[in-house]
Amino acid sequence: MSNQSESPNPTSSSNKITLKTSDNEVFEVEEAVAMKFCTVKQYFDDENNNNVTSGTSTTLIPLPNVESHPLAILITYCKKHLEIKANNADNKKEMEIDMEHYEREFLKNVMPQELTELILAANYLNFKEALDFFCRAVASAIQNKSVEYVRKFFGLESDFKPGEEEKLREEFAWSFEGVDED
Amino acid sequence: MAEVIIRIRHHLHHIEFSQEAETSCSSSSSSSSSLSKLRMTKTHRTTPRFEEINADLLQNILERLPVPSFASATCVSKLWNRVCNRILSRPKLASALSLNPSLHMAVEEVFDKVLSKPIRPHFALASIGSGFSLIDAFRLVVWTILLRMFFVFEVEVIVVLGGFKA
Known part of the structure; x- marks a missing residue:
């Protein structure tokens, strides 16, 4: 090389x-x-x-x-x-x-x-x-990381309106089970 | 030596190390990989932020995620949410071609390709090269479909076979 x-x-x-x-x-x-x-x-x-x-x-x-x-x-x-x-x-x-x-x-x-x-x-x-x-x-x-970890990883911030994110999280609650520790 | 400095730089990557790194690089033995060397000579630059990754590139990343991670990706930001919805709502077509001279390998290859993503396509087009016996090819394809897609009934696969032996 x-x-x-x-x-x-x-x-x-x-x-x-x-x-x-x-x-x-x-x-x-x-x-x-x-x-x-x-x-x-x-x-x-x-x-x-x-x-x-x-x-x-x-x-x-x-x-x-x-x-x-x-x-x-x-x-x-x-x-x-x-x-x-x-x-x-x-x-x-x-x-x-x-x-x-x-x-x-x-x-x-x-x-x-x-x-x-x-x-x-x-x-x-x-x-x-x-x-x-x-x-x-x-x-x-x-993969298998929490939403907060992903945001931190990429330096992103949530741009959802208040309430929107909670609604989504409720909808996808099953996906947050068993994520790795941050 | 070079390795040690990489580690340091990884922890304090916002601090300018280039001068020190360059000196040590020139004195470092040839055993250090050229990748490490290239990284040493890095000078002031602005690291692009993740926002520069456009929707298409983001889609390229997100469609590789297994389902639970994919679902939590929808909650990261509006753009991520939009891209995830786009991935789910578009009918997905996957296609692959293999000209591998071995029938077995060719079928394996095209199936690997069309089923490579965790979110399965609705429709797959798999083509293999010419010169195989039609009966053999047909049997193999049926077996492969049974083995690989036992739980995935909604995928339609069309296998295109070129010029057969009688």
Whole structure:
């Protein structure tokens, strides 16, 4: 697993694509990684189509809605994702086990606030696997938790009118049995 | 070393650690994962708040919740309530395609996909690749439906099978 721009993977001879984030950081990633971000792929394909005749192509792709922090994490995730896929090309079960293992480790280092950021970035980049993974992670983080815990987790406040919430809670009273301690 | 600093930052994440982190990062051994390294170089930024997550993304999260958690999610806020109602009220269609050359695997895969969410679809469209015996495919599909959806009568599943052997 190599960091962006520094120490490119020696075994790979693929093209590099440069991504520029909203905070003006530049990331050089392998084409295989960049192509997992559908937004980048679309941009890249369009550019290529436009430049067929002239033979030049822009390698710098601006990402005005993504900051460097989530992008760096997404690139790491994506590389690992591709690596696990390549290592277990003929065994889907093994691949899923490896992926689950990696994802569990991954989540140990991620704060809830970062998940929000990662979801927004993955959504903008249209990186489906990552978006699914992060949404799944958020869902399991709030599973079996009280309403108060969920609000605190996301920094939300109740915007119900007085009485509305009580009515809802009454209606769904059965769902509050056996929730985990906050 | 890098790990230790991550832990500290997790507890006091609102405090700026980047300078200290960068120094220790450059001296840290290559054993630390690149993810940790990337996190170290984080500088001032505004963390987006959860409100920026729009209804579609929220739906993506909430529809994965098991039923009791889903029900309590309706009480979190107006937006959450609206999204939960939307999930429940829309007729749900799930579809999946598998081109796995093994009939067994293909059927498993499409069923896994269409029944992956706790709130079941009303209607599922499952397609598998070509070249299977019609009788075998039919038997397997019937068995899978019986095994997996014993308690779920309201789901209609259409399995599309491509080009058969005679």
